Amino acid sequence: MQATLKGRVIAESDDIVETGGYFYFPPSSVHTEWLERAAKTESDLACPHGVQFYDVVIDGERHPRAAWSYESPRPSMQKVGGHFGFWEDVQVA
Numbered sequence: 001m002q003a004t005l006k007g008r009v010i011a012e013s014d015d016i017v018e019t020g021g022y023f024y025f026p027p028s029s030v031h032t033e034w035l036e037r038a039a040k041t042e043s044d045l046a047c048p049h050g051v052q053f054y055d056v057v058i059d060g061e062r063h064p065r066a067a068w069s070y071e072s073p074r075p076s077m078q079k080v081g082g083h084f085g086f087w088e089d090v091q092v093a
Contacts, residue, residue, distance in 0.1 A: 001025075002093065003086045005066070008058050010034060010090060017080050023092050024083035027069075034058050035084075038065050049073040056090065063089045 001023060003011040013029035035054040044051050050072030053065040066088040073081040086092055 003030075003084075003090050004093075005056060005058060005063060005090050006061075008034075010056060010058075010067075010086065011084060017083060019077070019080060022085045022087070024080040024085050026083055030067075030084050035067055036062075049077050054084075056086075066090050 001013060001016045002009050003023075003025060009031075011025040011030040013025050015026050015029070017024045034056055036057055038053040038055050040052070044053060047070075049070040052069050052071055054067040054069070056063040056066040067084050067086050067090070069084050070077055070081055
């Protein structure tokens with residue numbers, strides 16, 4: 001499975017975890033050099049799983065909050081802790 005943005009592969013792995021309709025990639029499969037931490041919103045701070053959103057920046061173009069990771073997931077989401085999910089402009093297939 002791949003996460004792509006404008007023809008660039010951001011993440012690729014066969015070790016995907018699916019939950020809640022989203023696919024989560026292990027950190028070793030992600031081009032983290034293209035991710036920049038986004039400032040946390042009030043909603044982010046209220047998230048019980050310690051969500052951190054990231055802007056995806058490729059070739060100088062910023063795609064705000066297009067990736068996220070749970071830093072302190074509760075037991076129900078433990079299996080995706082530290083993995084990365086993608087949405088918005090990022091295609092996952």
